[in-house]
Amino acid sequence: MSILILTTGGTIDKLYFDALSEYQIGDSVVERLLRTARVAPAFRVRELMRKDSLEITDDDRRAIVAAVREAPEERVIVTHGTDTMTDTAHALGDGAGKTVVLVGALAPARFAESDATFNLGMAFAAAQVARPGVWIAMNGTIFDGAKVRKDRSINSFVAA
Template identity: 70%
Template sequence: MSQTSILVLTTGGTIDKAYFDALSEYQIVDSGIPALLKEARVSVPFRMVELMRKDSLELTDADRALIASAARQAPETHIVVTHGTDTMTETAKVLAKAVPGKTVVLTGALSPARFAETDAPFNLGMAFAAAQTAGPGVWIAMSGQVFDGLKVRKDREAEKFVAI
């Protein structure tokens, strides 16, 4: 398999949240994605661009247009987008229309990457693998699966993503 460079676009979300003390709310801080990739000894070439630091519930149409524009204009054809899980599927729909011919994989976490018990490293690894092996289109790598980005939903009660 060739070493195709992967573009990582970070947008915020739970994967990059920190909890400072019992009286604080979560805050999105500097992305922990580079540290996760270093710890995992990722040797695939990648370039990271921080687009924003937002909870996905705060994303606007303009934010989604920015994500789509960055993906569309990038020289890379394999893209991982870290994103909050609450509106990940909404962004997937925008990307599916706006970024043809590229492989775009969205991923995030149900608990912050900085927590001892988190799905963040696993999901990020799944996203990197999917970006290298999936065909063009928009995909979501969550809950130990790679889903068609247009045929998935977050099941809050089960605390996982499920195909629809």
């Protein structure tokens, strides 16, 4: 079993440059995090885009859906910014019969106190064991992609 990881940007890959929080989306850290964790199952990383999720358009979502559908892998992880992650989950629908797990971070992976590594590990595990469909791995929970929302008041994902 091989897992495809599609990267789209988001906080997980952000680089900050100054106290004003000016940032850009950098090279994805996903492959490095998985290699550092000594992940044994086969995986492939493909960059689709480098965008903050607030900048992801309907055309971008169609590109994500197409990449999932066209991939030979039956298990796919999509790294994504958290602000519009649920919109992309809805666009993916039933995942075209595949197991699709969206994951992101509330703090960049390059920060010492980031949730990125933990969330990515949760997503990698979920991609291996979850039934086909669309899932979101955030905050130590695997959510049904159609039944989750980001609660900005507590900066956490919750079941909808």
